[in-house]
Amino acid sequence: MIFKKIFKYSSLVIILSVGTYLMWPVQDEKYIPEGVEETCSSTCTPANVKYNIRFVPGGYYFPGIAPAGIGQPNKGFYEVAAAYENLHPDTKITFCDAMARREYLVTQLSSSKAPDILNVNVEDVWPDVQKNWYVPLDNYLNNPNPYIPQGKPGSVQWWDMFKFQAISRGKLAPNGKMYCISYDMIETAIYYNKNIFKKVGVKIPKNWDEYEEIMTKIRKAGYTPIQTVVTIYSDWGIDLFLDQLYYNILPGIDLVKDPVREKYLQGYLDWDEVCFLFKKGFFTRYDKRYRELWKLLKRFRKFSNKDIATEDMIRGFVRGDAAMIWSSNLISYRFKADKDIDFDWGVFYLPKFTTNTTKYASGVDMCVIGGSGAQFEISNSAFSDTGDPKTSERLKRVVDFMQFITVPDQYRKVVNERPLLVPNIKGVETLPLLKPFEKILHRRYTTTKWTYTFDLKFSDILERMLLLYLDDYISLDEWIEWQEKNLESAYRRFTRKKHPDFAAMEKEWQRLAPIRKNYIDMPELPDKN
Amino acid sequence: MxxxxxxxxxxxxxxxxxxxxxxxxxxxxxxxxxxxxxxxxxxxxSFYDFEIGGISHFVGLSHYIEYFTTDPTTYISLVNMAFFTLFAVVVRLSLPLIVAKLIISIQSERWRHFYRILFLAPIVVPGVATMLIWGGMIYSSQGLINEFLRLIGLGNYTHAWLANPGTALIAVAMVGFPFIGGFEVLIYYAGLSGIPESVNEAALLEGCVGIRKFFLIDIPMVLSQLKLILILTVIAGIQGFEGLIILTSGGPGYRTTVPGLMMYFNAFSFQRFGYACAVGVILFVLIFTLTIINFKFFKSAEELQATK
Structure with missing residues (x-):
């Protein structure tokens, strides 16, 4: 009896053990390129290493992986890190994969456990800057990059190394400090299927009216004119359309001229200006340009795919069901490698509005709405040695590494390893596939980045409700009412926190009154009496 | 001594x-x-502008005023919450009771036992898994409902059930259909089993059988169970938002948003902990008030007898 029991249980244990062994996940072999030493994890840091810099390079540059599963795995940052470690034997670079999710960042940063160099959209950093979680980089950017020889851009101030000054400097936080370096650039464009264009007999449009005409023809031919998703409208669409409608009246409503940024961001409307203008009736039901903006956006949406909320917009274009897709330069790389794409494709930028499109058309070319791709910030972990950024030696080393990765010879190894993102460092050439996007990036920068003007709650409401408006679930009046409430709520939160100088703006507003007299349809608030 | x-x-x-x-x-x-x-x-x-790692500033009643005056999500989220709670109250008070009655009516003890287990078994499935199953296997574009519609030639009626503003609210409410699994069935079964045999015999002698007995004898005898389920359902309806995060994140738009979800978003996504605390306090007051009302006006059979 006892033997029977022993046999029963031991066979069960054997079956479970063998099953566990067979089912145990196989660990992927780590890719380390030839000639590059394997980087250590923080757990095996050699004894002579004084500074272990934890760096989040982001998905496109993370060494050892092939973005979008195309081509050989990345090796650029391995090489750059190896070069830096050779130069500074007391330093170790550890690559970390960190989520850009806000919940993750908040928990890591509040406990000073975040990697030293993060890669997140700097707009997500802004709400936390007063907590000392991030290091302002102005002092370093205004001083020379020690790795640049005399006479070269960057030898006087680090800032000079960056190609796209307006976009890079446009990342200034609401407190007037710069928390990121814009490592590379990303821009959007319309990708089009040349075969469909030829078949339908249409050409690249020169203005918006032509654009709507060709989209109508394409639709009549049985194709979806353009593939989009809702975030395109709430981010890029609003900014472009708003710029087209308000550009002409900027001289009368641009109330704050930053002595430094104005050089690069001419007429850019900051958050405090938007707040002030809102109280003057702009961006409300009394602003006819504002109503026009939403009408035009909806008119454009009618040419797009049926489901802009959940559908994979790329699929329709790749299958040849849609003639165009509005996307960023990142997708070029994928399209080029996609063997299933059996048609020629090209890119063009969105054409300008004319007075036929709307009477408020400024007649200027569409502006740039793209911007920084990888945005590197230094976290509070970097000065964990002393707890004070002013006295921290560790922070100096982290900044030094950031400066090293922007040196053209090092930078090229990373950014030009594959044609994904446009280089933002002078002296580093743009790869041929990305040339059209580089050309677009040299245009004038947008009037305002609406999505990032206020806080995360404002953006959340904007995006969610815009979908309902664009898909006819709420009317234009309902949508504008939502936005008014959203803006009012954001305005109150903003003024409670930041205390903007509205008195100075009011003075400038009065001074610019004669200019505004020449503009049509300026918003007029109803008389409260 | x-x-x-x-x-x-x-x-x-x-x-x-x-x-x-x-x-x-x-x-x-x-x-x-x-x-x-x-x-x-x-x-x-809730009286402070408070963020993790930041300096707190006293703002008094600002958050409460903002919630009731300028926050555009307040009204719609309260309406959604009322809908979900009412829907849950109706289905959880009625359907499991019917199932419990049917089980207890079975003559064979063996089969009664079998059905009890059958209806109780879903309790072991975690709520998150249930939501993922509904989101991924039932409502998705290739899910059970859409595939069935295609199968019977009604392909035009396929929907992104959770993404469509017209269907999202009811689609979320229907999660858990037919609402007869688990806890409630067990509670009602216990209540019905507790009805004294003498009462059942008296009802039989009086000719009170079938549906009449169900309404006139059984329901009044399980009022305390109904009261318990009512309180728990109302509390869960007002507090609950975990399923919504998984299924819709409150969207499309704010069509499936509830105050609890906005509390979560304000705290962890928008970094407005003070405001989230204010929403939490409002929900607490609401639950507390409804529970008091429930206790005051919904009397169980024993309580009614005691008052007499």
């Missing part, structure tokens, strides 16, 4: 009481520390 020596320093009665108090003091302290203290702390923080 001897008497004095034998007399204990603390009387046996007092000693017994002290032992009891010393045993209960630990759970009370833990309860205070981990349950009541956070509630008071949240109440206090």
């Amino acid at each position: 001897a008497d004095k020596k034998d007399k204990p320093f603390i009387s046996y009665k007092l000693r017994g009481a002290l032992v009891c108090y010393s045993i209960i003091i630990i759970p009370i302290l833990l309860l205070g520390l981990f349950t009541y203290l956070p509630v008071f702390w949240a109440f206090q923080k």
Whole structure:
């Protein structure tokens, strides 16, 4: 009896053990390129290493992986890190994969456990800057990059190394400090299927009216004119359309001229200006340009795919069901490698509005709405040695590494390893596939980045409700009412926190009154009496 | 002398009481520390602009005023919450009771046992898994409903059920259909089993059988169970938002958003902990008020008898 029991249980244990062994996940072999030493994890840091810099390079540059599963795995940052470690034997670079999710960042940063160099959209950093979680980089950017020889851009101030000054400097936080370096650039464009264009007999449009005409023809031919998703409208669409409608009246409503940024961001409307203008009736039901903006956006949406909320917009274009897709330069790389794409494709930028499109058309070319791709910030972990950024030696080393990765010879190894993102460092050439996007990036920068003007709650409401408006679930009046409430709520939160100088703006507003007299349809608030 | 020596320093009665108090003091302290203290702390923080790692600023009633005046999500989220709660109350008070009655009506004890297990088994499936199953296998574009519609030639009626503003609210409410699994069936079954045999026999003699008996005898006899389920359902309806995060994140738009979800978003996505605390306090007041109303006006059979 006892033997029977022993046999029963031991066979069960054997079956479970063998099953566990067979089912145990196989660990992927780590890719380390030839000639590059394997980087250590923080757990095996050699004894002579004084500074272990934890760096989040982001998905496109993370060494050892092939973005979008195309081509050989990345090796650029391995090489750059190896070069830096050779130069500074007391330093170790550890690559970390960190989520850009806000919940993750908040928990890591509040406990000073975040990697030293993060890669997140700097707009997500802004709400936390007063907590000392991030290091302002102005002092370093205004001083020379020690790795640049005399006479070269960057030898006087680090800032000079960056190609796209307006976009890079446009990342200034609401407190007037710069928390990121814009490592590379990303821009959007319309990708089009040349075969469909030829078949339908249409050409690249020169203005918006032509654009709507060709989209109508394409639709009549049985194709979806353009593939989009809702975030395109709430981010890029609003900014472009708003710029087209308000550009002409900027001289009368641009109330704050930053002595430094104005050089690069001419007429850019900051958050405090938007707040002030809102109280003057702009961006409300009394602003006819504002109503026009939403009408035009909806008119454009009618040419797009049926489901802009959940559908994979790329699929329709790749299958040849849609003639165009509005996307960023990142997708070029994928399209080029996609063997299933059996048609020629090209890119063009969105054409300008004319007075036929709307009477408020400024007649200027569409502006740039793209911007920084990888945005590197230094976290509070970097000065964990002393707890004070002013006295921290560790922070100096982290900044030094950031400066090293922007040196053209090092930078090229990373950014030009594959044609994904446009280089933002002078002296580093743009790869041929990305040339059209580089050309677009040299245009004038947008009037305002609406999505990032206020806080995360404002953006959340904007995006969610815009979908309902664009898909006819709420009317234009309902949508504008939502936005008014959203803006009012954001305005109150903003003024409670930041205390903007509205008195100075009011003075400038009065001074610019004669200019505004020449503009049509300026918003007029109803008389409260 | 001897008497004095034998007399204990603390009387046996007092000693017994002290032992009891010393045993209960630990759970009370833990309860205070981990349950009541956070509630008071949240109440206090609702008057502050408070963010993790940031400096708190006293803002008084600003958050409450903002919630009721300028926050555009307040009204729609309260309406959604009322809809979900009412829907849940109706289905959870009725359908499981019918199932429990059907089970108890089965003559064979063996089959009664079988059905009890059958209806109780879904309790072991975690709520998150249930939501993922509904989101991924039933409502998705290749899910059960859409595939069935395609199969019977009604492909035009396929929907992104959770993404379509017209269907999202009802699609979320229908999760868990047919609402007869688990806890409620068990509670009602226990209640129905507790009806004295003499009552059943008397009803039979009076000719009160079938549906008539169900409404006139059974339901009044399980009022205390109904009251319990009602309170729990209302609390869950007002507090619950975990399923919504998984299924819709409150969208499309704010069509499936509830105040609890906005509390979560404000705290962890928008970094407005003070405001989130204010929303939490409002929800607490709401639940507390409804529970008091429930206790006051919804009397169980025993309570009714006691008042008589």
